Amino acid sequence: MSTGSEPEPDGPDPTLGAIMKERRHLINLGYRLLGSVVDAEDVVQETYARWYALSREKQDAIESPAAWLTRVAGRICLDLLGSARARRERYVGEWVPEPLPDRTDWITARPGGAVTDPADRVTLDESIGMAFLVVLESLTPAQRVAFVLHDVFRYPFAEVAEIVGRSPEACRQLATAARHRVRVSRARATTPPDRRAGLVRDFKRAWEAGDIAALVGLLDPDATTVADGGGLVSAALHPIEGAEPVARLFADLVTRMPPGFTILEHTVNGQPGLTARLDGATLVVLAFDVADDRITNIWAVRNPEKLRPWTAV
Secondary structure (H helix, E strand, O other): OOOOOOOEOOEOOOOHHHHHHOHHHHHHHHHHHHOOHHHHHHHHHHHHHHHHHOOHHHHHHOOOHHHHHHHHHHHHHHHHHHHHHHHHHHOOOOOOOOOOOOOHHHOOOOOOOOOOOHHHOOOOOHHHOHHHHHHHOOOOHHHHHHHHHHHHOOOOHHHHHHHHOOOHHHHHHHHHHHHHHHHHHOOOOOOOHHHHHHHHHHHHHHHHHOOHHHHHHHEEEEEEEEEEOOOOOOOOOOOEEOHHHHHHHHHHHHHHOOOOOEEEEEEEOOEEEEEEEEOOEEEEEEEEEEEOOEEEEEEEEOOHHHOHHHOOO
C-alpha cells in the first residue's frame, strides 16, 4: 500500500515533510498497542493512505495533522485489538509479542508532549519490555489504548477520549484499571540492571553446558517458559512451569540443536536476552524477566515471521 500520492496540479504537498516525520512516532505507538512491528507498520500505511485520500482542501482544514494521524492510527489499532483475540484463538500454540533488537528508534516520546501527572508514568524504555507487553495483552482493547496513550505517551484524557470513543472520565477509569493490573503484575522486587545481565549470562553458560542443577539455581521456583513457534516450527504448545521442568527443557533443547549453533547475548526489548544462531540465521530469541534476584519468566520466540528483524543483528 502506498503512503504517498501524486502532486496535485497546484504544486507539491507543503505538509509532506511534517507528515512523514510522524512515521516513527506512529510505529512506536502501534508496536506498544499491538505487540507487532509488522502490524504497526500496516497501521501506519493505512493511516497515511487515509490522509492522502483526503482532498487538499480537507487536509488544509486540519489544524494539527500530527494529532489527526495519531487519532486515526489509534482507532485502527483499537479495531485491530478488538479482532486480535479471535485471531489468537486460532494461533497454533502460545502467542508472544514480537521481540525487538536493540534499536534506539523504539525509545521515543510524543513529539512536543508535555509531562503531566508524572507520578503514574511508565517510562518509554520500560514500555517495550517483554514483561510489560505481556501484561498489556491481558487488558481489554479500550484499557490498553487508554493506558498506553496516557501513561506512556502522555496524551491528556480529552485527546484519548477522541480515540477511544468514550468520555474523558471513562478513559481515566480505563487507564486506572490498567495501571492497577500492571502494578500487581510487577509487585515483586526488581533486580538492578547489572545483576539482570549477570543472571542472563550465567543462564547462557549453564544452558550451553546442559547443567540442570546450575539452571535450577538461577530460576525462581515458579519460573515459567512460554514458547512461540506459530505452528511454523516446533515449540511447546503450552507454558512450562516450575524451575526443574524449565531447566530440563533447556538442557534437552541444547542437545537437539543443530551442530555449529551459537548462543549470543543480545539486548531484547531493552533488556538482557539471548539468541541462538546458525549460519547467520536466528533460530530463537529469548527474553527474560527477573525479580528477587531470580529468573521468573522466559519467552522463547521461534516463529520465523517474528524473527525477521534479527537477520541483520
